[in-house]
Amino acid sequence: MNGQAKNSITRRGALSHVAAPGAILAAPALASAAPVAIQTRKRKTYVLVHGTWHGGWVWRQVAERLQADGHRVLTPTATGCGERAHLISPTTNLSTHVQDICAVIEAEDAEEVILIGHSFGGLTITGVADRLGERIAHIVFYDAFIPTRARPAWVMPEADGSWPKWWLDRQAHFIDGYKMIFFDHYPIKMLVPEEDAANVALLKRKLTWHPAGQWTEPVSFAQGGWEDRPRTYIHTTLQTFAPSSPAMWGPGKEAGWRWIDVPTTRNGMLTHPDVVAACFASLG
Known part of the structure; x- marks a missing residue:
């Protein structure tokens, strides 16, 4: 979509309820011979991609709300994370995670996908769009890093090819x-308020390590990445500690x-699942 149309989603925009699949609306009295009316709405397909240290589990509440509204939702977990943490290895990298998501989309015969990535899942969904662009109807960065051709990875080498000192x-x-550990470098308020x-x-119990290669391997723009796709950035406005900067959302x-x-x-999918689900439901 052209331009920078700006929207604000609130709880008042929460998901509306629809009749169960196949439900038949009551026909008027004395009209038994008339064709019955069936309530329908467009069923969308969502693929929700988690960020660093998380897993598909983080989307459960949002997925339940979208599914209740009649949509199809896939929430894969990337290799080395979540319930697949035991599969991590020194070679697990961004390409691995891109393949994980592509494999789910292909195995599930998913088409016209609304592909949504959180945090550094923005790298992963860019790689997926580059490989499976014909299946991606809309790519969405939810408080996520948008890689570019100039900066195709979060951690970029110095001019001499060495890694920066901070890294x-x-x-x-x-x-x-x-194997990166969240709590070695960030406070919990990076994700949710400390008083929650x-x-x-939940996060102390669920967060796992994460492969460093997902941050350092450049994402491919061989087929344009996100560049030729309808695209949306969802910016969180209630994050008070270290809110995302233009380094994340600049493009x-x-x-x-x-x-939006x-x-x-x-981590609004945990703290505000109704709001996040309503926002996702509004995407075309």
């Missing part, structure tokens, strides 16, 4: 040199993007 300093703390006891406990302010301000924290 080498951080890498010294990685388990086995490649239930979600803090989302350019022509060709739809921009949504009143949630960074």
